[in-house]
Amino acid sequence: MKCKRLLVALVSAFAILGLGQPLIGHADAAADADLASAKASMPQGLPIEQYFNVPSFNNATMTNSADVTPLNSNNTQAVQLTNDVGQLGTIWAKKDDFYFDLNQKQKASMWMYFGNGAVGKMGDGMAFVIQNQGANATSVDKDGNPRGQETMGVWGFPDDVSNYYPTLVGAQAIQKSWALEFDTFPNTSSSVTVDQAKAATSFDLGTGNQNTSGNDAVITGKQHIAAAYPAATGQGATYYRKLTKYDSVTYFTKMNHNGPIANSGSWLTNGAWHHLTVQYTPPTTSGGKGDVVYTINDKDPNTGEATTSDVQQSNHYELDPTTVDDGTGHAYWGFTGSTGAYAENNLVVFEQIPGLVDADASTSIHNQADNSAVTNGQIIMGGSRLRLDYNLTYNSGRSEWQPKAKISMPSGFVPKSGVVTYANGTTQTIDLASAQSAQELNFALSEALDNKNKTADITIYGRQDNPTSSTATISGTTSKFVGTYGVATADMVPYTVYKATTQFRIGWLAGESYDSIMTEPNQDVTVKGQFKLSGSPITSGGFTLQGSLNGLPIDDMTIDPSSVSGNTTSGYTGTFSYTVPAAKLQHGKNELLLHLLSYDGYTTDDLISDITVSGPLAFGNVDDNVSYTADLTGSHMLVPRDGPWQINVDDQRGTGSSWQLTAQMSAPLQASNLPATTMNLVYKSSADATPVVLGSSTEVVAKRTTTSDDDSFNATSQWSDDSGLLLDVSSGAVAGTYTGTIQWGLENAPG
CATH class of the missing domain: 2.60.40.10 (Immunoglobulins)
Structure with a gap:
């Protein structure tokens, strides 16, 4: 998170901005290309503009560089804190509606991007902050002006190198706050010159940290994650001073780093998105401490799939909520970030907003033959009947969650049916015809999940196709469940399919x-x-x-x-x-x-x-011949039937049985004197209904639920002169005798 000094040879390309501020340049074409790449590869997240305020700085020389990107094709937005040199960005969730609740479990799930470049050639980084200073909170110098550099916009700014104490540095940090920093510019020198002290680049320098955890050895020279109280002074102070070895009046400031995660090389600024999960558990006793667990790289940026334990890294911090509480139990939360002489693209995409929705998704696959779970890499046979199970669980929150399912089915799996079962007993049939596109199912849940209706179990029944070769490896898939207030993902295990050779008739x-x-x-x-x-x-x-x-x-x-x-x-x-x-x-x-x-x-x-x-439901008396008669007027007409038709249906199945009468015609009515001339019959369910041409597809023209155990009913009695089967006479119709055949059908179906 350090500010940088540029070589003297570059002075002509930069301008000096003042005490402690290094020479400032401009982002180059590579940084612009990196920003475009970051936006193009942005993972699925939430639209977030409604949640945040971007404060304005009351300073003529420093403007807030934070912004929210436009919605992309996945309906996702990102917080963009910095994208150039010499920037300071802060953004805070609106406390009235989207506060961090210090008395309840809270979960934040997000993707973070730190740019693409070597260690020592990048900006300072970002910080996740919980605070109660206010909606315009930021680090300041001794004159009250917003300052970035190694403060990242949250830590104190050590700009008095000759006469200050840690209390002065803490007073220039965001007050009543806790911060988790993502430091992308570590110092690599173990000594401090007077110029380095004045440039405020000393938080990570050297060894001999006063904290008892010995974390200096862990973070020195490395990009790192660490936590502390930015304004803490006195016992347990975040800052302490050391004299430079060059004179007896110039001091530099070091910072205590707690709960660190650090790695060599540009592991944060590697041009990839990094997934972060932050989970807060409040104190269990009055006056006790809560716990914040933060885990980085717990999802693969390319697939969204959960990573293995050897890839993800985690640590924690025992948070005293009274340090940030203003008496309401609620706090602002958000991000700060800064750059100095080197640019950095700092972006954040949210999956779950703290306090709104804490939800999880999981999945498994079962062989229906014996209901056994298909495990990672297991061999199954082509043709196996499989069941895909997805469980959505609403853990807690202040808002309901009604996500859209984006289920990625395994290659070769052919779905046959699907159902969603909710905790409240409601079921939802999945319409595969409209939901399926290739190997994806996209549909909206019909019920919202909340603190009462906490689960939705999605079950997809289907069959595994035979592979074309002797065996096929089916890769694991990641499905997403995207709602207004949260995104959850579930990973299906990979498995192997052996080709089956079968004959069955x-x-x-x-x-x-x-x-x-x-x-x-x-x-x-x-x-x-x-x-x-x-x-x-x-x-x-x-x-x-x-x-x-x-x-x-x-x-x-x-x-x-x-x-x-x-x-x-x-x-x-x-x-x-x-x-x-x-x-x-x-x-x-x-x-x-x-x-x-x-x-x-x-x-x-x-x-x-x-x-x-066959048997008790059958046709009774049915007229063999029916007719229509009309005088042509040169205008379009719908002509009623000549007198009543007799199409009796006899149903002896008992009271409450139901049937449907269908009609179809393999060809239109044909004029006997003009072979190429035709006319259509149409069906209208009511006088105001739109006519439907009677063709080769069956059309339901009457239906009934019986009222006795021996029911005989004329189906055409449901028609009027303006409904039922009518003759469609066009304005250009030719006089003649037209004949055709109606095929009647009788179905056992709901009335």
Whole structure:
């Protein structure tokens, strides 16, 4: 976080700004390109303009460089503190609505960018600050002017090198504050010259720190993260003075660094986004201390996936809330940052704002065959039925959270259905047709999560496609759940798929088919078939028949071992016979899905058999011929039917049963005297409805729920002269006799 001195050879390119301020230049083209790159690679975050105020400095020579970037295509904004040399940026959340609650657990989740450059050639860095000095808080010099440099806009500015004490430095810091610094400009010298002392670049210099943790050895010469109270004096003071070795009147200031994280090289200014999670736990006893845990690099900037413990780094600080509390238990929070002779692009993207929403997301994948979890790198077979589970948990907050799901499904996974189950008992069916785009599902949660409705469980059922080669490695995926007040991510484990070679069909003999079956009521239905399974790593000749009837699971059936032949080398062949009890069949169409599962998890495709039960729901008297008559006027007309139609539906299934009458035409009405001339029938559900042309697609033209156990009803009695099936006569219609065929259909469906 230090200010920098430039070589004398560069003096002609810079201007001196005053005491303690080094020579200042301008950001170059590389810095501009780096800023463009940072914005282009900005991770998913929140729109944040509503949360923050950017204060104005009452100083003619220093303006606040902080800003909020415009919304990008992902509806994300960043706080941009600095992007040039000689800057000071501060930005504070609006305390009335977006305060830091010192009495409650708080979580902040964010991405930070520190530029791209070598150690010693970058700006000073940033600081995450909790404070109660006010909405315009910043570091100042002894004359009350805002100062940046090594203060980062939050620490005290040591500008009196001949007669000062640590209390004077602390008085020039942000008062009633705690800060977590991200120092990108460490000093590399172990001695201090008079010029260095005057330039205020001494906070990290040398060894011999007065604190008891011995942190000087950890941070010296390294980019680092550390915490302290910027205004603390007296016992436990943040600053202390040392005489330079060049004279007896010039002092330099050192700062105590607590809870440090440090690494060699430009590990912060490496041109990458760094994820940071800050978690605050308040004191558990009156007068006690809370704890702030901060973890850096806990997510991969390229994928958003959680990193392993050897990549992320964490430390903590025991925070005394009375140090920053103004008596309300609430505090301002925000960021400060500064640069000196070297530019630095300092940006922050937020995933979760402290106090508003603290939410987590997790995910797992299960093999439906035995409900076992698929673990990292596990081998499964092509065709396996899988279940993707996503859990969203609202831990705490002052605002509700109703995110949009951006689920990244594993490669080759084909979803079949999905449902969201909320803690309050509400369920939401996922419309895959509208939600799916390639391997992504995008949909909004229908219920908000809050302190009462705390969880949402998203379940996606589907099947893993066979790979084109013998094996395929399926990479892990990261799904995002993005709401107005928070973003949560969940990582799916990678796994391996072995190619399955299967044959599975209904029917044993040539011409024997069970794809579509008609049956009478109260009759059991038997479906027969044969199968062949081969391919590594199948090792078992034991098989189970599984499936569903009308969406409900059927009982598993063990395949008779005597009907199976073969081995692991040549594969296994066998036959099956499955009987559907009549009591489980509903009137009309039933869908039976079957698949085969080996004892070691090898599975086949689904077979579909449509079983139609006829009988008590049927057509009664239906007029064979109907007609329309009209005198042509040269204007468009919708012509009503000639008298009543008789289309009776007989339903003996009992009171409350429902049906739908459908109609379709394979071709328009054709003029007998003019073969190329046609006319259409249209359907209107009411007199005011828009006409729908009756064509090859079925159109529901009547529906009913029965009122007796033996119900006979003329479906056309629901129509009027201005509704039902009408003849569409255009203004240019030609006189003649037109004929056509209407195909009626009857469906067991809701009325």
